[in-house]
Amino acid sequence: MKTNKILIPILLMVVIPASLTAIISFFRFSTTLDQKLSDAFFHLLPSHHFFSKDIVIIDIDEQSIAKYADHPELGQWPWKRHIYPTLIGYTKLLTPPKITIIDIMFTERSDYDDALVTANESLGEISHAANFRNGGIVLPRKGIEEISEKFSVPITTNLPFPKYENASFPIGRVGETAPMIHVVNVIADSDGILRRFSPFVRWNGFYFPTLATQAFALGESYQTETIQSNLVLKKENETREVPIGKDGLVRAYFYTEEELRNIPRYSAAGMIESLEKLNSGEIEDPNSLLVPPTLFEDKIVLIGTSAASTHDDVVTPHGLFPGVIAQAVFASNLTEGHLLKELPESYGIGFTILILLIGVLILFINQWHLLKNLYPIFAVSLFVGLFYFLYRMDYVLSTYSFVLGFPISYLLGFAYLTYTEGKEKRKFNHILRNLVDPGVVSVALENMESLKQGGEWEITAFFSDVAGFSSISEELSATDLAKLLNEYLSAMTNVLKSNSGTLDKYIGDAIVGIFGAPIQYKEHPKLACKTALEMLAELESLRTKWNERRVYTPLARAMVFRIGLNCGYAKVGFMGTDSLASYTMMGDTVNLAARLEAAAKDYGVSILVSESIESACKDEFHFRFLDWIRVKGKETPVKIYSLESLQKDVTDVTRLAEREYELGFELYLSRNWEKAIEHFQNVSKILQREDVSSHLLIKRCQSLFQNPPPVDWNGVYTRTSK
Structure with a gap:
């Protein structure tokens, strides 16, 4: 047992980082990496030579x-x-x-x-x-x-x-x-x-x-x-x-x-x-x-x-x-x-291995906990000090082995230390983390009262629902229906939680999630968009597995869902008893997200978002403008978009089709119905598939052509259903 106590840390903290270093060196990536890292250090460290006056x-x-x-x-x-x-x-x-x-x-x-x-x-x-x-x-x-x-x-x-x-x-x-x-x-x-x-x-x-x-x-x-x-x-x-x-x-x-x-x-x-x-x-x-x-x-x-x-x-x-x-x-x-001598890689590797071995002793042999926390600062300071000392003498120390190896070594060592020292606490934590998001658990354990009090701040509300689930459930036995839901909800919830989302509740096959609460962070709209796209990919993976195993029914294996996202202020709080509680959200922001999820069906898109989401995330994610609508129960019109992909994945064909759609919408707003229809028809031709959103606008133009709107018509479409 004592042998394992030191052998496993050496494996994690020395052998694995050293092996990674050897692989990088074997494939000859180390030279370029070293040069780039040394450039960075040269920029940061004080200069000690000056250009010749001659x-x-x-x-x-x-x-x-x-x-x-x-x-x-x-x-x-x-x-x-x-x-x-x-x-x-x-x-x-x-x-x-x-x-x-x-x-x-x-x-x-x-x-x-x-x-x-x-x-x-x-x-x-x-x-x-x-x-x-x-x-x-x-x-x-x-x-x-x-x-x-x-x-x-x-x-x-x-x-x-x-x-x-x-x-x-x-x-x-x-x-x-x-x-x-x-x-x-x-x-x-x-x-x-x-x-x-x-x-x-x-x-x-x-x-x-x-x-x-x-x-x-x-x-x-x-x-x-x-x-x-x-x-x-x-x-x-x-x-x-x-x-x-x-x-x-x-x-x-x-x-x-x-x-x-x-x-x-x-x-x-x-x-x-x-x-x-x-x-x-x-x-x-x-x-x-x-x-x-x-x-x-x-x-x-x-x-x-x-x-x-x-x-x-x-x-x-x-x-x-x-x-x-x-x-x-x-x-x-x-x-x-003023000439620099690049020292052999072995010098840097030798120094790194020495630091890693010292780290094993400090983390697993030393009993002074403060030293364990100070160890990374000591190691980094020692490395920077040695590099600068040699640099002042016009020697360049190989850096990649330390820059890559030390963080990996420390993280693996600290993770293993945490694992061995926290078994009992993890058992208790594991039960709670199966019920609510891990981020909520951490805050709840520290200050439960603050969660109960709740608050009001900006969050992103997330709603998803399976299309036509009633028809799917009618075809399945109770056992298969439960199994299907468990597979689907487990996979989607894992994606939600992995992106710092908080699970609010399940409503049958629907998932309600919160981003930005109870822990506040600025990037909640982007994480919600990332979650939605990853859920699409995860559902595609599930469908592939179901088809390979030929389980459930063809309709179930072809399952699709719709997602609605909206960003804004909402009341959030941890509500319930100490033994049975739910962290939830309320307000107009939440209601609009639910309405957007329902409206996604009309436009034939998987992810429908509000203008607030598009404005906060357009630098990283690509959105397609769809319409101005007025949801049921609200007078203020909403500009809606479809979340399509990451910006880096957008194709020229997609951009061309979207530009054609926008031209058609401009003509639609100016009451030029016939020209608008031509542009909307071109969208499907460019995409080489039927575009539901364009088809919806074509039908709307045809209806308005036959029954012209009043003079004060502004192009906003009012939805009469939730």
């Missing part, structure tokens, strides 16, 4: 395109290539930048390539963009082998840097004269989010630096070596250790969204305008210009685009950003050493 961006933004919309060379994308030497030259008017890195491809021939060639030969530290890809057909280009040998980096390593089949280098003399070349490829994770980058990529046996590596190197010579799974970059005065992952990528530190939006970006339009004013003599002091050349002194300058027409956007952990922003983040990471 990196600025020359941005061909919306202003640059719009400002020169009528300019023959700047008014459309792509710009003529002789514009770029102008921008680069402007940055070198005073103290030049450390390096200029272009994040724009020049892989196709242009009439202005000579301008770029001249810039390459005269303006110094410029790095041009190359793009690699897989698949497709690439025609041989003259000089590509020479370019490859010139700009590749000699690396001897077994690190699995990304490998590509085809390469696109700067065209012709642009590539041949380029001082440097970098690769601009970025690789999104499986969920489409860009989190990682590679310092090098492979093509045709050569290794080429990416933009981030070029920003670190600054045009200087550097060496590489491999230490375990880390790449080490060495230049004259600096060494950078890069923690490469198993797929050749390194996790980037993405700073904060605010920092990304505040990266120094200078509009190309502002630079061109500044240069024009400087050349014309309008402004003599460069520091008075809109974009002073001093902004680029000793900086790493990236030239990129953010204008929508350039189509260079990527999805980052902070959302959609221009591609040059992501490249700037990677460059800042490598130049400043």
Whole structure:
């Protein structure tokens, strides 16, 4: 017995969560889950790195395109290539930048390539963009082998840097004269989010630096070596250790969204305008210009685009950003050493199993009950603290095993603890819960007097009734009738209670229910709608079982019901004696729900609801407008709807039919009976079945056509029966 006392908790709290973790890892869902969870933690935790002060961006933004919309060379994308030497030259008017890195491809021939060639030969530290890809057909280009040998980096390593089949280098003399070349490829994770980058990529046996590596190197010579799974970059005065992952990528530190939006970006339009004013003599002091050349002194300058027409956007952990922003983040990471190392999954799993084992001891061995309640807070705090501690050291701990495993472990353990410690109380509770809703039981046990006093607040009244039950009962023996009712009422009541509904009473085959009392909650209309739809599905399941077993009669096996729902204020209370009591509701809200259930027959629908229900639930559930009616005993007209389905399940055919019905109803209200009839007839054609509601309105139009209503007729139909 003592062995079982500890073995079962270990099974529930350790083995089951660990097995779930193993399954997720086996099917390779863990990587994406880990990345998304770590993104969430990064957003919540304080930032500890800041974007490099040495990196600025020359941005061909919306202003640059719009400002020169009528300019023959700047008014459309792509710009003529002789514009770029102008921008680069402007940055070198005073103290030049450390390096200029272009994040724009020049892989196709242009009439202005000579301008770029001249810039390459005269303006110094410029790095041009190359793009690699897989698949497709690439025609041989003259000089590509020479370019490859010139700009590749000699690396001897077994690190699995990304490998590509085809390469696109700067065209012709642009590539041949380029001082440097970098690769601009970025690789999104499986969920489409860009989190990682590679310092090098492979093509045709050569290794080429990416933009981030070029920003670190600054045009200087550097060496590489491999230490375990880390790449080490060495230049004259600096060494950078890069923690490469198993797929050749390194996790980037993405700073904060605010920092990304505040990266120094200078509009190309502002630079061109500044240069024009400087050349014309309008402004003599460069520091008075809109974009002073001093902004680029000793900086790493990236030239990129953010204008929508350039189509260079990527999805980052902070959302959609221009591609040059992501490249700037990677460059800042490598130049400043802000690189994250993703620890193996086994570290996170090991920590989780340790926490789960401690949980077993606290819940089942420890006798201090306060500690049992404090245990979840302790475990979560310990996990968050460890994650943040490692994060500050630029390590990323695998989180999915704890985030999934701990809640499951604690819930299973606490459930088992409750089960073993509360047998006697459950026996007593079980008797009461067979009589009334579990929610009512909980409140009744705490304060019976408050239930007896009752109150008045907003609830949703629920009425359901089996169609033609009298005919069904006449065909069945007393035994079969009782069995049928027991099956039906048990199934429907289970659905009602599972959605927080309170069973008011049974009236033969009818079910009366309350949502929102005795425990008040805002979502009672939606739960009532959910219950009604689930009851339809449950009845379909019952009919299938009855037909398979061939029990009862064909009429009974084809049973259907109608439901009426209305939301509003009603008097509710727990009425009766202490030994025999019923929680019930009274008022106009309740009466209208009962009338709606009866009216559902006229319109051939299963669930008829009031406008108050439709208004409260239309964001989640789909309703079809049917009519304006005046129920018996009430003068105020009611707008009625049929509850059809969840919003996500609505088809285009359904929407088309409903729109046709609404057009017909508008014509009906304007007394255009013949046109209204045409639209109502179209509804059945669209649905490819007879629509009872449309047929009802057609008959009404025909009657009104023969016997026109009075001048003050408003289209409201008065029902004369309950």
